[in-house]
Amino acid sequence: MTVSAELAEIHQWWARRSGLTSHEAAFRIAGSAYDQVTPAGVDNPYWKIVRQLPSVREAGQGVCPDGFARGLPVGHHLLTKRYSWAIPSPGDIAWLTQILHGRGLVEIGAGSGYWAWQATQAGIDAIAYEPVGSSANAYTDGTEYFAIRRDGPTAARHHPDRALLLCWPSNGDPWANEALEAYTGDLLIYIGQGAGGRCADDDFFRLLARAWTPIGSSSHHITWRHAHSAMTAYSRRIETPPQ
Numbered sequence: 001m002t003v004s005a006e007l008a009e010i011h012q013w014w015a016r017r018s019g020l021t022s023h024e025a026a027f028r029i030a031g032s033a034y035d036q037v038t039p040a041g042v043d044n045p046y047w048k049i050v051r052q053l054p055s056v057r058e059a060g061q062g063v064c065p066d067g068f069a070r071g072l073p074v075g076h077h078l079l080t081k082r083y084s085w086a087i088p089s090p091g092d093i094a095w096l097t098q099i100l101h102g103r104g105l106v107e108i109g110a111g112s113g114y115w116a117w118q119a120t121q122a123g124i125d126a127i128a129y130e131p132v133g134s135s136a137n138a139y140t141d142g143t144e145y146f147a148i149r150r151d152g153p154t155a156a157r158h159h160p161d162r163a164l165l166l167c168w169p170s171n172g173d174p175w176a177n178e179a180l181e182a183y184t185g186d187l188l189i190y191i192g193q194g195a196g197g198r199c200a201d202d203d204f205f206r207l208l209a210r211a212w213t214p215i216g217s218s219s220h221h222i223t224w225r226h227a228h229s230a231m232t233a234y235s236r237r238i239e240t241p242p243q
Contacts (some may be wrong), residue, residue: 005072009074010053012050013071019050026066029065029222036051036091040116046079046114047088050087050170053069062223063222064228075225081139082141084222085167090220094122094220096189096218104124105119106127106129106158108153109176110128112143112144112146115191128149131152154178156182157182157184162185164187164189166180166191168199171173174201174203177201177207180204180207188230188232188234191231198227211237212237217233
């Protein structure tokens with residue numbers, strides 16, 4: 001089914017629910033104060049769909065699309081497998097461009113390559129790695145949006161001049177920690193949940209706390225309801241030699 005057809009089904013979903021009091025709190029991002037404009041010439045089908053989904057405001061999280069609303073024809077599970085676990089809003093990509101200041105990007109565990117594709121459309125020089133082919137990756141539906149290199153997490157060591165991007169690393173899996181240990185550069189972009197959440201492992205968050213300092217977060221990050229996340233930049237902490 002095409003994106004246009006899916007959008008038409010979402011519009012029909014809204015039409016069937018007009019006047020239902022149980023959905024009074026839900027609204028579309030499209031046309032609201034939370035909407036974000038996709039730059040001309042940029043293709044971001046994920047955002048096209050998300051901005052039409054029922055969304056709610058949640059304390060401390062801002063606006064959150066509800067991908068589990070009853071009867072919704074296109075929801076959380078389908079979209080996260082087709083595109084990415086995190087939603088790259090236009091504001092996220094603009095913020096990423098500012099943080100990088102012309103620097104290149106290397107993404108480890110890129111999945112479908114959707115974030116790398118969005119970054120490239122914004123003029124960012126991106127490289128993406130994923131150890132397994134799309135047909136063997138249980139976290140995607142087999143679609144690839146970017147030319148992905150086949151290698152494991154330690155491929156981060158080849159790109160100290162680039163910023164490292166880690167997006168929703170697998171829960172309890174050591175690969176995010178392995179990538180961060182291998183990386184010798186000084187700028188990390190992490191998208192996901194914090195320690196004790198559903199991303200990475202304890203070793204990753206211990207290393208993050210010990211050696212990295214947060215320097216800013218995207219205020220435009222739109223996070224799924226029931227799967228909250230943040231998009232944060234970290235700078236490598238400079239160790240002061242003993243006196």
